[in-house]
Amino acid sequence: MSDDPSRLWSPAEDAPVRVRVPAKVNLALCVGPLGADGYHPLGTVFHALSLHDEVLAAPGEPGEVTLQVSGETSADVPVDESNLAVRAARLLAAEFGTPELGVRLQLKKQIPVAGGMAGGSADAAGALLACSVLWDLDTGPDDLHALAARLGADVPFGLVGGNAIGRGRGDQLVPLLSCGIYHWVLAFAHGGLSTPQVFGRFDEMLEQGRASSGTEVPAEVAEALAKADPFALGKALRNNLEAPALDLRPELAETLAAGRAAGALGAIVSGSGPTCAFLAESESRAMDLATELGRLEQVAATRRATGPAQGARLL
Ligand code: ATP
Secondary structure, eight states: OOOOTTOSOOOOTTOOEEEEEEEEEEEEEEEOOOOTTSOOOEEEEEEEEEEEEEEEEEEOSTTOEEEEEEETTOTTOOOSTTSHHHHHHHHHHHHHSOTTOOEEEEEEEOSOTTSSSOHHHHHHHHHHHHHHHHTTOOOOHHHHHHHHHHHOTTHHHHHHBSEEEEEETTTEEEEOOOOSOEEEEEEEESSOOOHHHHHHHHHHHHHTTOSOOOOOOOHHHHHHHHHTOHHHHHHHOEETTHHHHHHHOTHHHHHHHHHHHTTOSEEEEOTTSSOEEEEESSHHHHHHHHHHHHTOTTEEEEEEEEESOBOSEEO
8 A cells, every 4th residue: 555645646535436448459460379388479569449448446345346337338248256357456456455455346338348359358457557546556557567467468458558569478568659540440240259269260270271370460560650651551450360250250251341342441350359440541431431331231330439549547
């Protein structure tokens, strides 16, 4: 616990701490073959988007972590101890707090569940920040990053946001400088895709020579970001998990093709899918693209977003 009187934040009684956390799309997701450790090595470029979940943390009964979930995408989110936000709060209390700490967490979800946009990881990152403030813990960015990496490979990026290269399991981050704002359209599918299932299909397809692997991130992605060139970025997008995601959900190929035909500069399955992400030349082109994609039967909803967005932030 901190007794530093210079701390700026002082909670009004029972007022929740509010944190906003971004979804991500992988501009490049380069996946190596399954290693002996049971993990796939990755080289990836994360890009945070202005599609957010909100994590609220209010004082709770000693030792208790409770959770409520609301919002556009709250169905199918577990509210028990398996929820990543609950796990994050428990881990933080165990490592930096005391058994008396308690919290009432609330998630306001907009990020699709099992959509390949790291929504659960974002919530975990948000819960780490919100609880560390609520409990007034002496945790610096490095402490939170280390806890985040223990919770999941995508969680550290939820803390930092922006653009970052991720290596290892995706948790070894190097921020990537970029200029410009990119306009995206996201096409959500009906239902999610299980990430382990997509990796499983990737392994099978690799054996059959139907998918490609490799952890080398294409230089074109970083070059396009440095030049603020959406045309080059659209051409440089890569995802080794796209083939298995399309194999499991063939209708996604039609979604990608429709977006390209409607003028997207680039079209890609986001992470392990099934969300498809389309890069647009401008905000107005993104609006047109969203209208076109929204007409497709296999598209449950569309959202426009810009990137890069900030990582977890106190509101
Ligand atoms: P991944 O990060 O594994 O690629 P994803 O981004 O595709 O996953 P998530 O929304 O993180 O998808 O959900 C994956 C699974 O995690 C869900 O099916 C759900 O059972 C579980 N889960 C745990 N905590 C959360 C949470 N806070 N929000 C959403 N799902 C959660």
